[in-house]
Amino acid sequence: MDPAGIRAYQQQMLEAAGQAAGTPKVEETAGAQFTELVQGALEATNTSLAQAEQLTASAATGQAELVDVVTAVAAAEVQLETVMAVRDQVIRAYNEILRMPI
Template sequence: MATDLTSALNAYRAAAGQAAQAAGGAQPADETAGQKFTELVQGALETTNTSLVQAEQLTASAAVGDAELVDVVTAVAAAEVQLETVIAVRDEVIRAYNDILKMPI
């Protein structure tokens, strides 16, 4: 999933640069800003993955009686919120990318 999102972000950045150049010879967006955004998204994905793994481990621990149910519910809820946030960001990036593809050249 992380690779697909990174590819989409890179394609979005390239399309935005091409659209800007075609519109009036403007220079493409700063390359380092695009890299920082990609790193930000990758960090969010890694944090979400860690949260999901932790929730899964707590669930397994609770199944054998080693963890409190309150801790499991809290971890699962936090992981769910993070995952929904990542999905929402992904959907917006894809929507923006599709909007760029629809722009006349």
């Protein structure tokens, strides 16, 4: 798992979510709420990954317990897999919508 690649992917997703959220709002819609939900999940995942990376660096210098590192990495991995599963479902739904006859 490459942390730099994951951060780059998360940054792209956050920018895309920010561009979608930057459109003028007439009223609060379910789409905007979903965007905020996804953006919040990405930010939480990014924070979790950064914490795991920081704990890993601390463990390398002997300042952190191995159990804490393993727990943080596992939590970050679960969050990342959840975000990727949601992304995959959104892409599948979009593809199904594209296949619908007009």
